[in-house]
Amino acid sequence: MSDGERRDEERNRFSARALRYARVGAGMGGVAARMASSRLIGGEGGANAAALAAALGGLKGPLMKVAQLMATVPDLLPPEYAAELQKLQADAPPMGWAFVRRRMMAELGRDWEARFAAFEHKPAAAASLGQVHRATTLDGEEVACKLQYPDMQAAVEADLAQLDLLFSLHRRMSAVIDTREIAAEIGERVREELDYRREAKHAALYAAMLQDEPRVRVPRVRAELSTGRLLTLQWLEGERILGFVDHPLAERNHLAEAMFAAWWMPFSRFGVIHGDPHLGNYTVFRAPDGAPTGINLLDYGCVRIFPPRFVAGVVELYRGLMAGDKARIVGAYETWGFKGLKREVIDILNIWAGFIYGPLMDDRVRTIADGVAPGQYGRREAFQVHKALKELGPVTVPREFVFMDRAAIGLGAVFLHLKAELNFHRLFEAAIGEFDAAAVAARQHAALAQARLL
Numbered sequence: 001m002s003d004g005e006r007r008d009e010e011r012n013r014f015s016a017r018a019l020r021y022a023r024v025g026a027g028m029g030g031v032a033a034r035m036a037s038s039r040l041i042g043g044e045g046g047a048n049a050a051a052l053a054a055a056l057g058g059l060k061g062p063l064m065k066v067a068q069l070m071a072t073v074p075d076l077l078p079p080e081y082a083a084e085l086q087k088l089q090a091d092a093p094p095m096g097w098a099f100v101r102r103r104m105m106a107e108l109g110r111d112w113e114a115r116f117a118a119f120e121h122k123p124a125a126a127a128s129l130g131q132v133h134r135a136t137t138l139d140g141e142e143v144a145c146k147l148q149y150p151d152m153q154a155a156v157e158a159d160l161a162q163l164d165l166l167f168s169l170h171r172r173m174s175a176v177i178d179t180r181e182i183a184a185e186i187g188e189r190v191r192e193e194l195d196y197r198r199e200a201k202h203a204a205l206y207a208a209m210l211q212d213e214p215r216v217r218v219p220r221v222r223a224e225l226s227t228g229r230l231l232t233l234q235w236l237e238g239e240r241i242l243g244f245v246d247h248p249l250a251e252r253n254h255l256a257e258a259m260f261a262a263w264w265m266p267f268s269r270f271g272v273i274h275g276d277p278h279l280g281n282y283t284v285f286r287a288p289d290g291a292p293t294g295i296n297l298l299d300y301g302c303v304r305i306f307p308p309r310f311v312a313g314v315v316e317l318y319r320g321l322m323a324g325d326k327a328r329i330v331g332a333y334e335t336w337g338f339k340g341l342k343r344e345v346i347d348i349l350n351i352w353a354g355f356i357y358g359p360l361m362d363d364r365v366r367t368i369a370d371g372v373a374p375g376q377y378g379r380r381e382a383f384q385v386h387k388a389l390k391e392l393g394p395v396t397v398p399r400e401f402v403f404m405d406r407a408a409i410g411l412g413a414v415f416l417h418l419k420a421e422l423n424f425h426r427l428f429e430a431a432i433g434e435f436d437a438a439a440v441a442a443r444q445h446a447a448l449a450q451a452r453l454l
Helices: 003-041 045-059 061-071 079-089 097-108 152-173 180-193 196-209 249-270 308-323 326-336 343-361 379-392 399-418 424-432 437-450
Strands: 116-119 130-137 142-148 230-234 272-274 282-286 292-297 303-305
Touching (some): 097 142, 097 230, 196 230, 196 249, 196 437, 249 272, 249 424, 249 437, 272 399, 303 399, 308 326, 308 343, 308 399, 308 424, 308 437, 326 343, 343 379, 343 399, 343 424
Antiparallel strands (some): 142 230, 282 292
16 A cells, blocks of 8 residues: 555544534434433433434444443443434344345455355344444355444544443532443443454353253354354344243243353352343254254354452352441452442442342242332432432442443343243352362463463
8 A cells, every 4th residue: 555545544534523523523423412301401311312212223333331330330321312222133224135245355355255155234133333234155054244333443443432422410419429430341342342352252151161061052153254243153043032921930940040150150169251142142042852952152243251359259249238237348449449438338339239140040940020010110229329429429439340230230131031930049059069269260260271262
């Protein structure tokens, strides 16, 4: 490429970034105005929230991903906004075939179509950072090709720069949670999601961690048909998990146990969580006799690898709560990164911890919500925490806690939809076993090395 061509390309990229900043800045300024008017003069919050969701769905990109994440953090947004933004997980508008051809050519070259026996024009799924097309390789394997939208690097920086508008507005209106660590964590995770080579390694990591778990299937990566912005995975046939909510209880419980294994086993034994447990990331596969057998785990963009000490903190808090041991509870919070905790703040944190850990401490068969209506799940506790923290001042949430909390809530939502009735206490005890942080560190190192993540 000549110097002149490089300058032209840089000008084009700068123009694209400037346009993105202008569009996002105007949009987020409008969001801030809507939120302020709704809070101060009782504006049409529901209508404004719907308009926000529509605007973000059209923008695509990381801002929509951030919106999805924010919608799952308790009390981070007004409830009507959170409800609308959660819909973006399934309703992102797709791009057309002309766009797909140009993007595939950029990733695999002009002869890209000759590298597939078939490639479906219509996307099988569309989301915030890319869309998925079903295809057939030359050796006959059915695959899913996840193709990233163009200019996502510039979009990430533009969107994350504007994210502080919403967070700072929230801090001014309701200084209960100091959101700066939350913003830092979300930014780091969203940037990671742009790297499809890293996501391919995450898939390999899960294949290693769950190799002895027959209830969870992990797709193989087709490295020769993948790049940093194109990820080609084995296509796993499956049905939407919501299609099983009216099946017999035994089947629903079996699927819930598979979900529990898919999430808690990697965390408790390797210090790894799948941080995006919404329903679109899982499908159900059946045995030859037609019985629902287990879960296909489909997406590996949002994976969080924790230091073993953090996992130890999770187990310590559980054991401290079980024993009513205040010193152990405080030690667990400090291990997580909470600092300068006063007794009153610890009592407040215990309200939320009791909600998250409640099903795990209850040694009996029960639903995850234990009689609480799905729409009210966690709201009473969130209200209590909000009310108490408002009197004590803001609490800084450690960044590692963000996705742990979000994933636990998302997993609980799956159990709610399935109306599963399980002894979550015994499942959790089996998952953590005789917990040993040193053993977690050794297993984690070996698995990361196998997946080439070290």
